Amino acid sequence: MVGADQRRITNAMNTLPITDVDQAMLGRTSQFFQQIVNHDQNSTYWQDLDRSGTVPDVTVPVSSVTGWYDIFLADQLRDFTTLVDAGREPRLTVGPWWHADPRGMGASVTEVAEWASAVATGQEPPPRAPVRLYVMGADEWRDFETWPPAGYEPQRLYLRADGTLTATTGSTEPPSTFTYDPGDPTPSLGGAKLTPAGAGPVDNRKLEERPDVLTFTGAPLTDDLEVIGEVTADIWVRADRPSVDVFVRLCDVDPNGKSLNVCDDLVHLDVGDDTTCATVRLSPTAYHFKKGHQLRVQVSAGAFPRFARNLGGGEPVESATAVHKTNIEVFHDEAHPSTVTIPAR
Template identity: 45%
Template sequence: MSMAGRLVDRFLGLPGADAAATDVGIARDLRIPMPDGAVLVADLYRPRGAGPLPAVLIRTPYGKRQGLVRLLAGVLARRGFQVVIQNVRGIHGSGGEFHAFHDERGDGLATLKWVRAQPWCDGRIATAGASYLGYTQWAIAPYADPPLEAMGLGITASEFVSSFYPGGALALHNTLVWSSLMGTRDDRKRPLHNRRVRHAMRHLPVGEADMAAIGRAEPFLREVTGNAENEAFWRETDHSAGVAATTSPASMVTGWWDLFLRGQLRDFAALHAAGRQVRITIGPWGHDAKALRAVLADQVSWLNAHLHGDAAELRRAPVRLYLQKADRWLDFQQWPPPETTPTPLYLGHGLTWDEPSAPLDPAAFTYDPYDPTPSAGGPLLSPGRGGQRDNGRIEARGDVAVLTGARLDRDLDLIGPVSAAFHVRTDTGHADLFVRLCDVGPDGTSRNVTDGMLRIDAAPGEVVEAEIEMHPTGYRFRRGHRLRVMLAGGAFPRFARNHGRGEPAGRAVASRRVRIEVLRGAEHPSALHLPVWAP
């Protein structure tokens, strides 16, 4: 093994790297035909002189020579795995046109068939990868016959549509960042997180923000912004219906600040309920390098177990999670933990665990699309901008409502799904409601813990019951801290602004202010539902 390989393995904390040294050969640009005549290219990493072996398939839209993809292939190859890395349709030498998410099922199944027929493959195929590379696994796993030997699923989900439109609102920041990355994949300079892309988030209409960001039309952005109201367009890209029937052993890694957390937990729950062999790790990271380090270690151990017969790592609990602010890793047999109790936290004059017995005035504020309420932190793709942040400047604005609870006399642990059930009225009938739960320290600093968004379309003045799915969490509020809820009409540019007129998200330009009232009190007991863990 090369010195570089040894250093990489040591940095990643991977055991047994020295003993697993293997002489690896690489066959470049294998040509894999698709049924429609397109040819996709792949590289094969293979121990020299070996006979037929199982293969680990990795399908990527970022290019098989990309650093992170090569890192994964190298880590696996140094442990005696045979690895096939394929560029998906339309990417760096693969034929056809890249159509994000839409071609991965057909192309992936055709690739499975081709690999199984090669003399160097013994017929067994596993998959590995993170993010989009995880989605390409879900695009084939429910339909593969015979099934995949194992799946390594990092920071991903069986469907991405819910992450495009959380709560019905367009996830502008993440959509524009990723579409700018894909729209410049052949350029030397990549504007992934540069100032021009950030400024383009203010462009109207948002369906043309690609022109401001990268100077050209980008198909993925046009599709997401143009089909926010068209569920049928995305139906073939959603593989969640086949998750429970998938028999392949699956290992998952996600983070409390990952944008695909909710979807991945749904996938885990479906597999676990169906009695499948599945495990999940939830760490204190987002869609970032910390997560990828955990993904690599997890997938090495999982593939070792299912392709090399090393079952030592299979003895751990199905759920392993990090309890934030407690600095503890916890193991459970299921998600959410059985000791978790959904507990309402009501909106009163502040926040109260007791259901209000008297009427109260609404928590009211006015949202102005021309000066949209900003966002701070959360599950973002941009490094250094997501996660937990100080919310003080936003909470001081006049277009938000802030409610704070009493100081805690003991630690409060939340582990599980979080939701809100509010009674809401708007003067236009068209508005977004953003709700954020924060942790207020003894020094008064307010940091976000979890949040959720819901797009509301109703008659003007109509009271609607707003059910808001928030980000799941594993978090300790320490004794002496306070819980705080912030209510707003937006979180820009994480979500595209709501223009208050009910126009399609991708084309809206004209705007009007919206008065939003969240009703509370005895007649309208609006509340968050928190997963209180008390072992």
């Protein structure tokens, strides 16, 4: 039965147009699914249901528990900073977990027992800093006064045409090129997922061997490097199709060559024939890169099925059916420096 279920899921994931996925999976129309695929997150359709503007009005005590590979991480961090800006005193715990990870569930139960029970009975909860973060790589918990923590300065790294990652840019370097084929889409591997199977940090070496994944690798670190906060990338691209997706991932490469994903995200661009800068806000992180390890940045045009395939025709993603290969250039010259910026110390 498990095998049959997996085959049905795989078939549904590959169904085009996306509006027919519910029929392939369930054998019927799902109103909830149709609402989601026909109205993206910026649609006015959702404005009456959007409560993000009321977060500053929350006055009850708030404690958020999340994980570095949880799909809701960015939302919870945004709510935390919104509450702080409104003069509230929220509490935040972020562990090395993904969504539905038993370790995160256990932390939530502990938080209820130690913090919420005290608050509910009018007592003072056990003293603790407002922010507690698990620093991956160092494998230890740290306490901070706020998010993002102070003391981590922006450090810009440049993606070079020779596949290196350096602190300086090139002046006249040629672009790197690759082809994205929606018929053989770049697969998603690890990272943030709603289901726990295959989520979190995994070895990316097989993924990085694909011709549709560009990698840019720094020199072995001469000292430990700690990155805590928001990671961003500015990737200059040009494509021969009307639209393209840009997926960026930061990895930690150990001395044996194992490449573990740290954080990532994807953006959609309508590009035409123009050279365009894709600004990607990778998921926030707290990661300790050890001496001798290397930072690596992946650039690709998809992560399927975590993200729907961009079919390259420029049609609405929910109704597109025609599949087009897309030839993509990533620029490195002085006028178009592709970079990743990390908060580091």
